[in-house]
Amino acid sequence: xxxxxxxxxxxxxxxxxxxxxxxxxxxxxxxxxxxxxxxxxxxxxxxxxxxxxxxxxxxxxxxxxxxxxxxxxxxxxxxxxxxxxxxxxxxxxxxxxxxxxxxxxxxxxxxxxxxxxxxxxxxxxxxxxxxxxxxxxxxxxxxxxxxxxxxxxxxxxxxxxxxxxxxxxxxxxx
Amino acid sequence: xxxxxxxxxxxxxxxxxxxxxxxxxxxxxxxxxxxxxxxxxxxxxxxxxxxxxxxxxxxxxxxxxxxxxxxxxxxxxxxxxxxxxxxxxxxxxxxxxxxxxxxxxxxxxxxxxxxxxxxxxxxxxxxx
Numbered sequence: 001x002x003x004x005x006x007x008x009x010x011x012x013x014x015x016x017x018x019x020x021x022x023x024x025x026x027x028x029x030x031x032x033x034x035x036x037x038x039x040x041x042x043x044x045x046x047x048x049x050x051x052x053x054x055x056x057x058x059x060x061x062x063x064x065x066x067x068x069x070x071x072x073x074x075x076x077x078x079x080x081x082x083x084x085x086x087x088x089x090x091x092x093x094x095x096x097x098x099x100x101x102x103x104x105x106x107x108x109x110x111x112x113x114x115x116x117x118x119x120x121x122x123x124x125x126x127x128x129x130x131x132x133x134x135x136x137x138x139x140x141x142x143x144x145x146x147x148x149x150x151x152x153x154x155x156x157x158x159x160x161x162x163x164x165x166x167x168x169x170x171x172x173x174x
Numbered sequence: 175x176x177x178x179x180x181x182x183x184x185x186x187x188x189x190x191x192x193x194x195x196x197x198x199x200x201x202x203x204x205x206x207x208x209x210x211x212x213x214x215x216x217x218x219x220x221x222x223x224x225x226x227x228x229x230x231x232x233x234x235x236x237x238x239x240x241x242x243x244x245x246x247x248x249x250x251x252x253x254x255x256x257x258x259x260x261x262x263x264x265x266x267x268x269x270x271x272x273x274x275x276x277x278x279x280x281x282x283x284x285x286x287x288x289x290x291x292x293x294x295x296x297x298x299x300x301x302x
Contacts, residue, residue: 009226010226010227010229010230010233011222011225011226011229013229013233014229014232014233017233025296025297026252026254026296026297029252029296029297031297036236036240037233037236037237037240038233038237039233039234039237039270040230040233040234040237041234041268041269041270042269042270042271042292044237044270046236046237046240048302051301056301056302057301057302058299058300058301058302059240059299059300059301059302060297060298060299061240061297061298061299062296062297063292063293063295063296063297065292065293066295066296066297087302
């Protein structure tokens with residue numbers, strides 16, 4: 001069962017990314033597709049095959065432990081590489097004007113302070129308890145922290161704010 | 175098969191957590207590397223180490239976004255012994271050793287919630 005694939009390491013795996021590959025797995029499964037990424041933890045290959053229409057794609061993930069052989073078929077051209085790299089990114093938020101961003105930032109800051117979290121404004125970002133940063137546009141998915149527990153709590157809190165006051169972001173609930 | 179049916183439970187193993195998910199079982203410890211080692215080449219070459227770490231995080235972030243996009247979608251799992259099952263993906267653990275799924279369609283019924291061991295899976299597919 002063991003082939004060397006899981007032992008190659010990140011630098012070697014990177015050389016296969018954005019290429020069309022043919023993967024043999026299990027006893028007699030064979031799949032081909034554009035290699036989007038290789039999970040460094042499980043050595044699993046993520047293969048993408050684009051569908052007819054824009055935005056449709058079929059994805060196959062081959063588990064690292066089942067890989068027998070990986071063969072490169074072709075390199076991706078500029079367009080395919082672009083398509084691959086943007087396929088799983090979160091949708092681009094349209095850029096908001098500075099006044100709107102300031103309003104949102106203030107609203108989020110007041111909500112966090114109301115819930116007794118120390119918040120500071122650092123330029124365009126909010127710093128919470130010194131360990132979590134919120135960047136524009138200050139939604140729950142714009143939080144960055146190395147502390148999983150705080151990240152989870154703040155995200156839950158921010159989602160509660162959205163639920164409680166969907167139409168009045170500026171009003172402080174009394 | 176659309177109506178969930180109760181699935182007969184297989185007999186319990188020798189200890190309460192013995193369906194392969196016990197974190198203290200020798201199988202779990204053998205399969206789950208608690209830390210991912212740097213490659214020997216990177217340990218020798220101090221310049222290569224940051225590049226390897228950067229590659230590692232780029233690859234992992236991409237993979238995590240892929241897992242995120244799978245949430246609540248129907249996935250087909252192709253497992254050993256030519257077994258193919260369909261289920262709705264809910265979550266994965268950090269080491270990609272277990273997947274939590276709902277509505278797992280098996281030949282003996284639909285299991286409302288289930289854990290699938292990744293070591294049993296050869297590959298899985300879904301439509302993005």
